[in-house]
Amino acid sequence: MNTPNKLTVFRMILVPVFMVFALLPAGRWRLLAALAVFIVASVTDLIDGKLARKYNQVTTFGKFMDPLADKLLVCAALVVFVQIGLASTWAVVLIIAREFLVTSLRLLAAGSGEVIPANIWGKVKTNSQMYAIILALLVAGLGGPLWIGYLLVWAAAVFTVISGLQYLWAYRRYIDTTK
Numbered sequence: 001m002n003t004p005n006k007l008t009v010f011r012m013i014l015v016p017v018f019m020v021f022a023l024l025p026a027g028r029w030r031l032l033a034a035l036a037v038f039i040v041a042s043v044t045d046l047i048d049g050k051l052a053r054k055y056n057q058v059t060t061f062g063k064f065m066d067p068l069a070d071k072l073l074v075c076a077a078l079v080v081f082v083q084i085g086l087a088s089t090w091a092v093v094l095i096i097a098r099e100f101l102v103t104s105l106r107l108l109a110a111g112s113g114e115v116i117p118a119n120i121w122g123k124v125k126t127n128s129q130m131y132a133i134i135l136a137l138l139v140a141g142l143g144g145p146l147w148i149g150y151l152l153v154w155a156a157a158v159f160t161v162i163s164g165l166q167y168l169w170a171y172r173r174y175i176d177t178t179k
Contacts, residue, residue, distance in 0.1 A: 002057045004066075007048035011069045014041040015076045022080045022137075031141035034080075035134065041073050042130055070126070071099050077133045078153065086136050086149030091157040095129065098164035105167060108174040116171055125156075125163035132156040 001009075014037055022034035048066060052058045075096055081087035106116045136149030168175070 001061075002052075002055075002059065004048040004052035004057050005059060005062050007044040007051070008062060008065050008069050011041045011044045011048075012065075012072060014044075015069075015072050018073070019076055019080055022077075022084065028141050028143055031137050035137035035141055038073070038077060038133060038137065042134075045070055071103075074129050074133065075099065078129075081133075081136065081149060081153060084140075085146050086140055087153040088150055091150075091153045094157045095153075095160045098125075098160045101164055102167050105171055105174060109171060112174065114174075116167065119166070119170075121159075121163040121166045125160045128156040128159040 018034050018037040018041065021030050021037060024030040045066070048062070052062055078087055078092040078095060082089050082092050102122075109116045132149075132152035132155060136152050139148045140146060
């Protein structure tokens with residue numbers, strides 16, 4: 001297993017570690033510890049992609065598992081946020097639904113031999129989610145008001161829905177309800 005793939009697996013291992021810290025019963029320190037784990041996991045995402053491209057170590061495993069690891073990390077964080085009062089259930093369901101929809105669309109396109117690449121809206125979506133999670137954890141961990149987390153996650157949900165609608169419109173030819 002090459003280094004980029006090891007980093008992807010490491011990111012997946014960090015998901016339950018993040019959850020354990022974030023869900024500990026008491027103390028704001030737990031949110032700062034969860035934040036540190038989330039940042040480490042996020043940085044591995046940046047590093048594994050750069051290494052894979054730089055050293056021509058792009059693999060089928062990496063193409064599949066890297067985005068899965070990202071979705072697991074973000075979705076786990078958002079579900080935890082609902083449980084600890086940092087996010088609206090509605091916003092989180094919108095974000096997760098978009099992930100399922102676009103992933104399904106990508107699978108339909110792959111069945112026709114086309115790869116749907118990430119576009120600018122996908123990058124905006126990802127960045128808004130990551131920043132929302134990081135800032136919500138930081139503010140709550142420092143004792144700030146929980147409504148800031150709600151606001152940040154709702155903002156990320158808006159960008160996420162826009163991104164999902166853009167993908168659905170651009171690749172609507174793959175959605176054939178007659179088959």
